[in-house]
Amino acid sequence: MGCLWAARIWQHAQRSELGKRIAQPATLLLRDEAALARWQRIGGVLLESDGAETLVPVGTSTIAHSPGQIDKLLLCTKAQDALPALLSVAPLLHADAQVLLVQNGIKAQRTIAECLPALALYCLSTSHGAYLRSDYSVVHAGHGQAHLGSLNGGKLAAIDERSSLLDSLPSASMNIQWDSDITGRLWTKFAVNCAINALTVIHDCRNGELLTLPVAAAQLRDLCGEIERIMLTVAQCPQPLNVLARVETVLAATAQNYSSTLQDVHNARPTEIAYFNGYLSELARLANRDCPLNDAVLSSFNAIAQRARD
Ligand code: KPL
Numbered sequence: 001m002g003c004l005w006a007a008r009i010w011q012h013a014q015r016s017e018l019g020k021r022i023a024q025p026a027t028l029l030l031r032d033e034a035a036l037a038r039w040q041r042i043g044g045v046l047l048e049s050d051g052a053e054t055l056v057p058v059g060t061s062t063i064a065h066s067p068g069q070i071d072k073l074l075l076c077t078k079a080q081d082a083l084p085a086l087l088s089v090a091p092l093l094h095a096d097a098q099v100l101l102v103q104n105g106i107k108a109q110r111t112i113a114e115c116l117p118a119l120a121l122y123c124l125s126t127s128h129g130a131y132l133r134s135d136y137s138v139v140h141a142g143h144g145q146a147h148l149g150s151l152n153g154g155k156l157a158a159i160d161e162r163s164s165l166l167d168s169l170p171s172a173s174m175n176i177q178w179d180s181d182i183t184g185r186l187w188t189k190f191a192v193n194c195a196i197n198a199l200t201v202i203h204d205c206r207n208g209e210l211l212t213l214p215v216a217a218a219q220l221r222d223l224c225g226e227i228e229r230i231m232l233t234v235a236q237c238p239q240p241l242n243v244l245a246r247v248e249t250v251l252a253a254t255a256q257n258y259s260s261t262l263q264d265v266h267n268a269r270p271t272e273i274a275y276f277n278g279y280l281s282e283l284a285r286l287a288n289r290d291c292p293l294n295d296a297v298l299s300s301f302n303a304i305a306q307r308a309r310d
Helices: 002-015 017-021 033-042 079-092 107-115 159-168 182-202 214-231 243-253 260-266 277-286 292-309
Strands: 027-030 045-049 052-056 059-062 070-075 093-101 120-126 129-134 137-142 146-150 176-178
Touching: 002 027, 002 045, 002 052, 002 070, 002 129, 002 137, 027 033, 033 059, 070 079, 079 093, 079 107, 093 107, 107 120, 120 182, 146 182, 159 176, 182 214, 182 243, 182 260, 182 277, 182 292, 214 243, 214 277, 214 292, 260 292, 277 292
Parallel strands: 027 059, 045 137, 070 093, 093 120, 146 176
Antiparallel strands: 045 052, 120 146, 129 137
C-alpha cells in the first residue's frame, strides 16, 4: 500500500500546481539502509495498473538520513507496526502536521489517538487491492474506493481543511471521498474483517467460498451473529450493523480474492489477526460478554498460522 500511495501521490502532484512548486512531492520513508540499497537498484516505484507499467520516480529516505520536516504523513504499515513507526518519525513532524492512518481494524487508531492526542489524525479506509510483485514493483490490482475522515477533529472538520487535504491527495485516481463518520466506517470494516479473514485461513479458501462451502457458510453465519452481539456494546459502532448482510456483500464483491490474512499466512508473514479477532475478544471481555465462537476461531487460526511459520 505504501508503494501504491507514494506513486499515486507523486503522479497527482506532477499534474497539479503543487508539483511545479515542490521538487519532491512524495517521499517514501524506508525502514533501513538495506531497503534503501534495494531501492537504489530500481530508482522508483514500478507501478502496474490496467496493464500498463510506469516507473514513478518518488523520492526516498530513511529516518537516519534526516528527510526533513514532515507536513503530511501517510502511515502505511500493518496495524501492529503503526504506533512504533509513528513514534519513530514523531520528532520530524511539523507542529501542524496531518497524519493519515491507513491501517485495518480500529485498535491501532484508538491506541494512537490515546498516546498522541495532540496530533491531527485522519483515517483512510480503502478497498483498493494492491500487491507487490517484487521490491517496489506494485500492482494496483483492484480499483476500489477510499474514504477519508478526521479521527480526533470531530465530525465537523472545517470544510477548507477537508478540501485542502483532498486536493493534496490523488482523490480522482484513488477515488477518495470525505466521510464525516470515519469511525463508524472503521468499526463496520473491523466487524467484516473479524468475520472473514480468519475463516478464509481455517478453510484455506478464496473469499467467495465462505458462502459456498457448507461447513464454512454455517460457521460464518454463527460467527456473524456473535460479532453482531459484541458490536451492540460499542457505542460508536453504527447500529443495527447487520454483520451477516454486510459480510455477504463484501464476499460477493471479492469472491475471487484471497483475504490479506490468508496471503500473509501463505507467505509466512505476521498477520493482523490480533487486531481483528483478538481485539474482538478484548472488547467482549470489557463488556463482560463471552465470545466462544470467536475464541474457537482464534485458537484454530493460531494453530494453523504457527504450523505455517514452522
Ligand atoms: O479487507 C479484506 C482483507 O482481505 O483484508 C477483505 C474485506 C476480507 C477483502 O479481502
